[in-house]
Amino acid sequence: DIQLTQSPSFLSASVGDRVTITCRASQGISSYLAWYQQKPGKAPKLLIYAASTLQSGVPSRFSGSGSGTEFTLTISSLQPEDFATYYCQQVNSYPWTFGQGTKVEIK
Amino acid sequence: QVQLVQSGAEVKKPGASMNISCKASGFTFTKYYIHWVRQAPGQGLEWMGIINPSGSSTSYAQRFQGRVTMTRDTSTSTVYMQLSSLRSEDTAVYYCARDLGGTSNGGDYWGQGTLVTVSS
Numbered sequence: 289d290i291q292l293t294q295s296p297s298f299l300s301a302s303v304g305d306r307v308t309i310t311c312r313a314s315q316g317i318s319s320y321l322a323w324y325q326q327k328p329g330k331a332p333k334l335l336i337y338a339a340s341t342l343q344s345g346v347p348s349r350f351s352g353s354g355s356g357t358e359f360t361l362t363i364s365s366l367q368p369e370d371f372a373t374y375y376c377q378q379v380n381s382y383p384w385t386f387g388q389g390t391k392v393e394i395k
Numbered sequence: 396q397v398q399l400v401q402s403g404a405e406v407k408k409p410g411a412s413m414n415i416s417c418k419a420s421g422f423t424f425t426k427y428y429i430h431w432v433r434q435a436p437g438q439g440l441e442w443m444g445i446i447n448p449s450g451s452s453t454s455y456a457q458r459f460q461g462r463v464t465m466t467r468d469t470s471t472s473t474v475y476m477q478l479s480s481l482r483s484e485d486t487a488v489y490y491c492a493r494d495l496g497g498t499s500n501g502g503d504y505w506g507q508g509t510l511v512t513v514s515s
Contacts, residue, residue: 324501379500382454
């Protein structure tokens with residue numbers, strides 16, 4: 289199975305900060321990576337697919353980049369509603385594994 | 396609008412089976428793959444498997460092989476996920492999700508989640 293490692297696992301930031309989360313794959317997955325946001329008690333929400341394509345309705349402050357084994361999710365200016373846990377998921381080959389998550393909290 | 400509505404919470408005893416449903420509406424059911432993902436209390440997301448649009452093909456994560464069965468009923472636009480030989484570690488919220496499809500993948504619409512508690 290392809291392993292995904294997110295860093296950091298926990299991030300404390302302020303409103304307006306630029307935030308970057310990294311996801312590293314144990315083997316190359318081309319651009320077959322998705323990013324999700326999850327708030328407590330809610331289902332995940334798709335933010336980015338194909339590594340860098342913004343899902344319809346997602347604010348443009350979210351962006352994704354990378355290919356192969358290293359990927360990043362960037363929030364250009366953190367908003368109060370962005371405090372949540374973020375997960376990457378590889379969709380290159382079954383099983384479609386997730387990273388362990390990155391919790392973004394208010395500083 | 397696209398909706399995935401899951402069945403309600405369940406409490407099961409160890410060794411029993413669970414069967415969760417996920418009823419789709421607002422899109423052409425027979426064109427989309429459906430995933431199942433679970434989340435144990437306080438833990439991350441775990442992908443369980445996927446079923447193709449016609450229901451003729453499935454792929455399951457190795458750790459669930461032999462215990463999980465995913466099916467779909469096109470007449471009612473409903474997907475089912477059965478997990479057998481339940482143990483306490485199976486206590487989790489279970490989600491169904493529609494796959495984007497095409498050359499891009501990812502769950503673009505999700506059900507509300509079904510909490511399954513396994514306890515004696």
